[in-house]
Amino acid sequence: MVAIIDYDAGNLRSVEKALEALGAETVVTRDPDVIAGCSRVILPGVGSFGDAMERLNQYGLPDVIRRTVSDRKPFLGICLGLQLLFEESQESPGVSGLGILKGKILKIPPAEGLKIPHMGWNSLELRQGSRLFAGIRNQEYVYFVHSYYLKAEEESQVAATTWYGTEIHAAVEAGNVFACQFHPEKSGDAGLRILKNFLEV
Secondary structure, X not given: OEEEEOOOOOOHHHHHHHHHHOOOOEEEEOOHHHHHOOOEEEEOOOOOHHHHHHHHHHOOOHHHHHHHHHOOOOEEEEOHHXXXXXXXXXXXXXXXXXXXXXXXXXEOOOOOOOOOOEEXXXXXXXXXXXXXXXXXXXXXXXXXXXXXXXXEOOHHHEEEEEEOOOEEEEEEEEOOEEEEOOOHHHOHHHHHHHHHHHHHO
């Protein structure tokens, strides 16, 4: 059973539908006991870093998220869910993230001809040996919607990068923790393959 964490941050139904298309059993929940009983956990989300952390704390979810990770269960953060795994974000100064991984979330720097938020398809530069991207060709296109991006502290954890005015750490992989800044559930066949890989790790 795959738990999709519901903390009022949206983007749940599309993730649920994509997983169901792959034959996965899912439960959308914010109940820590239900989450703890699942074999895999996904933290999706769109919106503000500070508001999201406030809701996670309000619903008592950081402890079960950290326990899921320490229990070595596969965990996937998507979009805002990736950002929340890190320490802090320029979007919400003074708000601490979950701090499961080391790094900061930075605002995409303005540049001529560059629209922010970044909405659209960008190609990925993949790191060899990534389990999340097994069977995905290098320079595959995936769908992004974001104004802030990850700068991970540990380069060895970066599974994919993209370029949008600056180098963006588009996906990370650290043991049983996986995360994508892009939306695999909105990225066509390649995105479904990424989710399938997560279900099989």
